[in-house]
Amino acid sequence: MAKTTVTFSLDTETDRDILRWLEKQAKSQRSAAVRDALRDHMSRNSITLGDVYQAVKDLEHKLQAGASVAAGPDGSSNWDEPLEAAAALDALARL
Amino acid sequence: MINGGIDVGYYAVKAVSGNRRVMFPSITGTPDKARFSLNGNSASIVLVSPQHVQVGEGAVAQSRFLNRREDRGWIESQEWHTLALAALSELTSAKLAELRLVSGLPVAFFKGDKDAVRDRLLGNHKLQREGRHAQTLRVVDCRVIPQPFGALLTATLDNRGRIIDRALATGTVGIIDVGGKTTNLLSVNKLAEISHETESVSAGAWDAVRAVRAWLSEHCPDLDLRDHQVMDAIIARQVRYYGAPVDLASMVEATLEPLANQVLAVASQLWNSGAALEAVLVSGGGALLLGPYICKHFRHARVVDDPVFANATGFWRFAQRLEGR
Numbered sequence: 001m002a003k004t005t006v007t008f009s010l011d012t013e014t015d016r017d018i019l020r021w022l023e024k025q026a027k028s029q030r031s032a033a034v035r036d037a038l039r040d041h042m043s044r045n046s047i048t049l050g051d052v053y054q055a056v057k058d059l060e061h062k063l064q065a066g067a068s069v070a071a072g073p074d075g076s077s078n079w080d081e082p083l084e085a086a087a088a089l090d091a092l093a094r095l
Numbered sequence: 096m097i098n099g100g101i102d103v104g105y106y107a108v109k110a111v112s113g114n115r116r117v118m119f120p121s122i123t124g125t126p127d128k129a130r131f132s133l134n135g136n137s138a139s140i141v142l143v144s145p146q147h148v149q150v151g152e153g154a155v156a157q158s159r160f161l162n163r164r165e166d167r168g169w170i171e172s173q174e175w176h177t178l179a180l181a182a183l184s185e186l187t188s189a190k191l192a193e194l195r196l197v198s199g200l201p202v203a204f205f206k207g208d209k210d211a212v213r214d215r216l217l218g219n220h221k222l223q224r225e226g227r228h229a230q231t232l233r234v235v236d237c238r239v240i241p242q243p244f245g246a247l248l249t250a251t252l253d254n255r256g257r258i259i260d261r262a263l264a265t266g267t268v269g270i271i272d273v274g275g276k277t278t279n280l281l282s283v284n285k286l287a288e289i290s291h292e293t294e295s296v297s298a299g300a301w302d303a304v305r306a307v308r309a310w311l312s313e314h315c316p317d318l319d320l321r322d323h324q325v326m327d328a329i330i331a332r333q334v335r336y337y338g339a340p341v342d343l344a345s346m347v348e349a350t351l352e353p354l355a356n357q358v359l360a361v362a363s364q365l366w367n368s369g370a371a372l373e374a375v376l377v378s379g380g381g382a383l384l385l386g387p388y389i390c391k392h393f394r395h396a397r398v399v400d401d402p403v404f405a406n407a408t409g410f411w412r413f414a415q416r417l418e419g420r
Contacts, residue, residue: 081257081258081264082258082261082264082265082285084265084285084286084287085251085258085264085265085285085286086258088283088285088286088287089258089286089413089416090420091287092238092240092244092286092413093238093413093417093420095209095238095239095240095241
């Protein structure tokens with residue numbers, strides 16, 4: 001497995017926070033710390049199987065608590081009603 | 096908040112809330128009990144407060160003295176209030192609950208009685224069933240609509256109160272609601288009532304039951320059937336007497352046909368051939384009796400699913416819709 005070195009530039013003013021963080025890392029571990037930070041950032045911006053599982057569990061809890069999902073007869077979330085009929089039902093409620 | 100549909104009819108009380116559906120005869124009676132029971136009197140509804148009274152099947156089976164009213168003034172009566180409370184206590188056993196109710200009235204009585212029905216149902220109701228905690232049921236919203244709209248709403252709305260049948264919702268539809276004492280005919284266009292095509296007929300399933308009961312008392316004098324058993328006999332066109340079948344076909348036809356003709360005469364006056372109607376929906380406790388005659392007359396007529404509960408189910412779906420507004 002070959003090694004490669006990547007260099008990048010930092011601004012002493014605008015990137016002062018990064019420089020401070022790098023200075024806190026042990027010199028022998030700086031590359032490893034940067035690699036971990038980059039991997040952590042990459043995983044946060046992509047959806048993992050764990051994220052999907054958690055979302056399904058959250059939905060399951062909400063449905064068990066009585067939430068309902070709006071969907072049309074075809075499964076879509078759009079729900080059009082004939083306007084005159086809907087108005088007639090509104091009038092019926094006011095009788 | 097519990098959404099409910101409640102249909103207090105002359106013949107039976109029906110109430111629906113979600114999967115909960117209850118029906119019992121519109122009868123109150125003294126709170127007498129059998130000395131022993133093999134089935135635990137599971138059908139028995141006994142209120143100990145605000146009145147000590149037995150309701151429904153339990154009253155029919157156990158009470159020494161029964162009350163059954165068929166006059167229009169019963170809406171103002173204690174019996175009507177007791178039946179309504181019994182229905183609410185069947186929908187929930189919670190000690191404290193808030194409800195949104197939709198109920199109905201026959202077309203002919205709607206304008207005159209709707210405020211009275213709404214006022215009787217709205218507000219706090221304190222009651223206690225035998226063997227239960229005292230309950231306070233707070234009806235915070237109550238709408239009263241013409242009764243046959245219930246069946247139309249059942250056919251048109253889903254369980255969340257949304258319009259799912261666009262053909263019925265956008266067309267002109269006739270509804271024939273055959274109740275115990277009255278048959279309501281309603282015509283709507285785009286779900287709005289066409290008032291000059293709407294009528295009530297003072298005839299219903301109860302008339303057929305009475306006629307068949309009179310015939311049975313003469314020809315099968317030892318037979319003691321309850322109302323719903325007479326109804327079953329009418330539908331089956333047969334009854335068993337001392338183990339032998341008694342054919343009721345001809346006498347049932349002779350009873351139902353004039354009743355159906357009375358309803359169809361009014362329907363024809365209102366709708367002519369009915370050709371302009373998208374559909375004719377037949378509902379109510381008498382739908383299974385008069386439905387075949389009506390369907391024969393109007394070829395696009397159909398008995399709605401579960402016609403006995405159709406109005407109460409529609410009322411509940413309408414209550415669901417109101418929640419979403």
